[in-house]
Amino acid sequence: MNCSYGGYMGRVLKINLTERKIEDYPWTDRDREMYLGGKIMAAKILYDNLDIGVEPLSPDNYLAITTGPLTGSGAPMSSRFNISTLSPLTDFIASSNCGGSFGLALKKAGYDALIITGKAAHPIWIELSEGQVSFHEADVLWGKTTDETQEALGKDGGKIVIGPAGENLVKYAGIFSDERTAGRAGVGAVMGFMNLKAIVAKGSKRPEVKQPEKAKKVFSEWIKLLKSNPLTGEQLPKLGTAGLVSSMNAHNILATRNYKYGKYEDFELVSGEYLAEKHLVKNKGCMTCPIQCGRLVEVDGKRVKGPELETIGLLGPNIENNDLELILKWNLLLDKLGMDTISTGSTVAFAMELNEKGLWDNGLEFGKTENLSKLFEDIAYRRGIGDLLAEGTKALAQKFGGEDFAINSKGLELAAYEPRSAVGQGLGYAVANRGGCHLNAGYLALFEGLGLNIDPYTTKSKAVLTVLSQNLMEAVSAGGNCLFSLYAMIPGTLVRKPYSILTRLVNKSIPHLGGILNMINKSKENALPIHLPMIPHTRALEAVTGMKMNFGRLKAIGERGYNLERMFNLKRGLTKKDDGLPKRLTHELKDSENLKSRVPLESLIDDYYKARGWNSKGVPHAKTLKRIKMQEVSPGG
The missing domain is CATH 1.10.599.10 (Aldehyde Ferredoxin Oxidoreductase Protein, subunit A, domain 3)
Structure with a gap:
């Protein structure tokens, strides 16, 4: 262990799947001072190791899974971990953050970060347990949804998994931990290319806190600050991120009809207020979080995670859909399939406008939702037009035209905030x-x-x-x-x-x-x-x-x-x-x-x-x- 600072485990593990080679990656106190951890740490690792000609879906790409020094310290809102890689959607850097339990579990296993490279000869999953690394066959897991995979791996430890979308290299597939996702820029497709279905981390180690009494005092004051602020102490706990729908509509920044407008006539039917009144079972959130902005809702008799603002915006107003109950079902379906709801909704909206303008006869229309559940599955399994939609908005524009209304930057679809206001x-x-x-x-x-x-x-x-x-x-x-x-x-x-x-x-x-x-x-x-x-x-x-x-x-x-x-x-x-x-x-x-x-x-x-x-x-x-x-x-x- 080469670390004099608290908050760190002092080890970064690198695994080459092609060779099944396991080694420590050098990371010094000077690196910690310069880059701290998380996504900045990952950016340094990628910069130092990925040559100009590396392709995102190749054995030479890196998947860097990193934590920060506050992860596992007891600090409020500190259960986050980051996944960075070369994005198959943009061909630039991808960083995607997640609030699932894997980051905490990775530290309990004794590591600050995990670097994966290479490609396994056939589907596998990896188990990390306090210095021990085990490779397991994943043939029986391949094809399972994200929830089925996590259930099959048992209750012990924290997990990250991919679903069918990652296996089939959908360019905006995500990586899931519990019900949380590192959803953006196709990190799940990179994991799928590597033939890596899942990673499980477990252990009992804890990072040292250098000044524990001072830390407790700071944490206590911090929680009071969060609970006293109307944004973090009232709006987010009461309505979750969906509470922004009404405010965004009022300020003319709610993406509507493929970002043609900033207001949606039926916004109240997909608002946080409506979600709280009609569908909310109780609040739920990430571990170590006093805000609990997540929503627990009921879908088909089961209590599941409710949609965030971005999901509601892109699968609601942006395709002119006012059926919140349908959005709840789609949110669950896309999570199971392992897809980013933002890119999915935006890509489908673009395809609808392509059809409307006669550039691509695909049968998709704004306000028509009857066949979209099947379409989402077709994207995940790359069937029919789903194979084209799986490439994302920028690729569709290159094939069919419509670049002027292909809503993306650098190939990544925009979030639900329409920016002209x-x-x-x-x-x-x-x-x-x-x-x-x-x-x-x-x-x-x-x-x-x-x-x-x-x-x-x-x-x-x-x-x-x-x-x-x-x-x-x-x-x-x-x-x-x-x-x-x-x-x-x-x-x-x-x-x-x-x-x-x-x-x-x-x-x-x-x-x-x-x-x-x-x-x-x-x-x-x-x-x-x-x-x-x-x-x-x-x-x-x-x-x-x-x-x-x-x-x-x-x-x-x-x-x-x-x-x-x-x-x-x-x-x-x-x-x-x-x-x-x-x-x-x-x-x-x-x-x-x-x-x-x-x-x-x-x-x-x-x-x-x-x-x-x-x-x-x-x-x-x-x-x-x-x-x-x-x-x-x-x-x-």
């Missing part, structure tokens, strides 16, 4: 390293109507605010926390009193703070040695690890991680053109009477590159890399 969110979609992700985008929708209410159309300060938000979210994820833990950084009084003089003043002031925000973004990590009360992550990390941590250092780690993923993508051939959105969002006015109701991406991109310290082609300047101590991984430029 939240242009900062639109910028984030375009520049996000993994493609059309609302979280990797910086989630400016939270500031543009869903938490605060700054002018959603202005471009002022949107770039620098996006950079700051992205950096903080990267670092928080790397530490092992759910990103909802950052919701509480918006003072509760501003949320509770949206029309007060103070709140209005804050909303009007933020667009004029670009200079200050830029100074914060470009400050060196030792320039801001402070702890902010609304971001308790720094004090928690310091107490658990014993590592010097503060706001400046947390921000720098996040910036380092974001640039590292960017440089991985540049190495893969990414250009400025890839930081784009379809013309529906950048050229078509959502409101013909509002000339600002589009994403002015060209000017926003230029502002963003300057705010990031990148050149006009989107390549980090040498001085930027030097400031964040990354000269050794410079892509040039």
Whole structure:
């Protein structure tokens, strides 16, 4: 064990499936200081090991499963783990986060991370148990759904599994742990290509907490903060993420009819309020989470996980479906099949519009839901038109046309936030390293109507605010926390009193703070040695690890991680053109009477590159890399 910090197990395991070779992967205290853990750790591993010519579905790809130092520490909202790889959907970096039990179990087995490469000769599953690695035949598991597979593997330990979609290399197949999923960018297809059906981790080890009494105090104060904030203490527990449907509709950002509109006439029938009234059995959430934003619902007499906001949005308004009960059933079906509900819903909506415009005669129509359950199964098993839909929106556009309304960025379908009335969110979609992700985008929708209410159309300060938000979210994820833990950084009084003089003043002031925000973004990590009360992550990390941590250092780690993923993508051939959105969002006015109701991406991109310290082609300047101590991984430029 080569680790002097708390929070870590001190071992990273690498398994080559082709050779069944097992070895420790070198990861030092210096690496922990620089990259912390989670998705940033995974980005460094991928950058160092994947050559330019590696194909996503090849034995040379890596599947990096990583935890953060707070995972297993007892910190609130810290049961997350990350899965990163080269995406078969985008051909760029993929990072997908999950709240299932596998991350905690991986640490109990004695590991901070697991790296899988190669390809097994036939289907297998892997068992990890406190230093022991066992390979098992998976022929009897192959073909089983995600729930059937987990049930067959027994109750002991944490598990990650794939379903039929992963086995059949659906480009947006996910990896599942319990009822939670690492759903985006096709990580499940990579696992399927490897002939790896499942991994089970078990053990009794626990990471050391360097300052246990201080940690307990920080955790207790943190939980009080989360429960006192109206977003994390009221809205999410009461309505879950589905509670955003009504607010998104009110702010004209609810993706409707393949993102043609931002409002849906029947939104109330698919809202969080309607879900709570008609279908909610009780709240449920990830382990170690005091919010419990998940929903437990009943489908066909069984209590199962309910749909999140993205599932409702993409399988509801975006295909003009107002049947919430049907969405509950589809959510369960897609989870069993092992598919990303976001990409599934968006790809089907695009296919509907292709059919409507006479570009592809596929029989799919907006508002027609009768045969969609069968269609989802056809996608998972690549039958009929399902074989084409399994490739995703970008591939369909390349085959049939319709690029202007093929709603994706870098090949990844967008989340349910329609960005022409939240242009900062639109910028984030375009520049996000993994493609059309609302979280990797910086989630400016939270500031543009869903938490605060700054002018959603202005471009002022949107770039620098996006950079700051992205950096903080990267670092928080790397530490092992759910990103909802950052919701509480918006003072509760501003949320509770949206029309007060103070709140209005804050909303009007933020667009004029670009200079200050830029100074914060470009400050060196030792320039801001402070702890902010609304971001308790720094004090928690310091107490658990014993590592010097503060706001400046947390921000720098996040910036380092974001640039590292960017440089991985540049190495893969990414250009400025890839930081784009379809013309529906950048050229078509959502409101013909509002000339600002589009994403002015060209000017926003230029502002963003300057705010990031990148050149006009989107390549980090040498001085930027030097400031964040990354000269050794410079892509040039």
